[in-house]
Amino acid sequence: MASSETYTQYLKPTEKELLEVQAGYEELEKLLKSSRYHEGGFYILNGNKVFSINEYQDIRQHKILLEADKHIELGAIEVSLSKECYRDIGKKSKPDKVYGRKQILESSYRGEFNRGHLIAESLIKYCTDFDYYKRENFVMITNWCNRATTCNHKHIACGMLFFEQILLDSLEDGVDICYRVTPVFKKLDASDDEEAEQSFEYLPRGIIMEAIVTNGKAFTGQNVERLGKKFEKSFNVFIPNAQRDLVIDYRTGEIGLNDNSVTLKDLYEAKGFKMKDLGEVVGVSHRTIRRWNKDIAYIPFKNVVNLAKALDMSVDELAELLLLDY
Structure with a gap:
């Protein structure tokens, strides 16, 4: 794909694919039904206010144990961001053993997925403290979920990159931010667990991104202006891990095609x-x-x-x- 504009028109999930994201996941279905879907391809959660610690624990507080001896777990990551903390961290390579990557590499449609950062590399530079350079900062997500970012008078597309740009623009303007990213995995029932070591589905159903201003200022930049005043102080959004024309088996990591094409x-x-x-x-x-x-x-x-x-x-x-x- 040549540009982020392409991701807007071609890859935004259809209603059919959005329903597949929540299929068989009762807690997620309940959350999304109580939320508002935005034309940009995401859901506004909890009235756009960040969750308290006790809200939707069955979705937000899962931990997937990746390496027991090193106590590496995959789950929500919360960081504080500030321009005053900026430092050059250099370029770091992505880990090979990302949860679910083995299953995606076996698919004919592996090019539609990325080893996506939970906390973007561009934002790590602004963290007061960050120790998540390994597998726990990566999940397998679609091109749409990871990269969609378009903001003009005709189209709007809001994947993770769109909201990360809001944070970057705001940080440069001196806004301090508390930021939390949660990959939403469905925990498997004992009857579903064919492999003893697989307690969760291999692919997340989506990503929850929460951010709140902590120094009395407001988010800035073109993207937040496009979204409106309700996004000036905080946001709480769910980005579906879906994509137009893809059929995703979140449990096994198998990928197929939907026939949504029009000739x-x-x-x-x-x-x-x-x-x-x-x-x-x-x-x-x-x-x-x-x-x-x-x-x-x-x-x-x-x-x-x-x-x-x-x-x-x-x-x-x-x-x-x-x-x-x-």
Whole structure:
């Protein structure tokens, strides 16, 4: 993918994939039903206020034991961030043994997943204290969950990177922040546990990101301006670990494809056009329409305008349905 803009239009999970995130996880389903879904692809939790220590413990306080002898656990990480604490930490390599990575590497769709930081490398530089450089700071998350970040008058896409940018912009303006990130894993019932060492699903259902200003200032930057005043002092959001067209088995780490695709032929037949008729309206031959049916990348922008008009939709609507990058 060429840019973060691409992640907005192409990878935002559909309603079907969002339902799969909470399927079979009663506690998460209850939490999300009491929350508000935002068009940017995330859920606003708890009225956008950070959780108290006792709220939703069955989701937020799980610990996955990764290495017993070193007492390395995967769970929520909470840090304090301040510009006064900034230090150059250099570039650190990602660990190989990230929980669930072995299962993803066996998938044909492994390129759709990342070893995603819980506390982003860009934010670690601002931490007063940080000891989570190993496996406990990484989970396997989709490109959408990890990287989606678009903020303009047409589109908004809010993955982890979008909210991390709010924190970075604010830190540079002298805002001190308490920040907590929680990977949401479903604990397996004894009847589900086919492997003795697997107590939790291999992939998180999503990531909870909580942040609150601690020095009386307010979050700054373009992203928080786009979200509005309710995000000026704190936020509490759930980023689904999902992606358009992906079927994710969170327990096993197996990945498949949803058939959400829409073709040009689907669109013009739904409007009652035959190939020749559409060509006449758009101003091209039926052979050109046939070629477009095989590969939508062949459609020049000047023809997209006429095509959208013939199909009674906007250019943006047509481009989004056919995954065109205009």
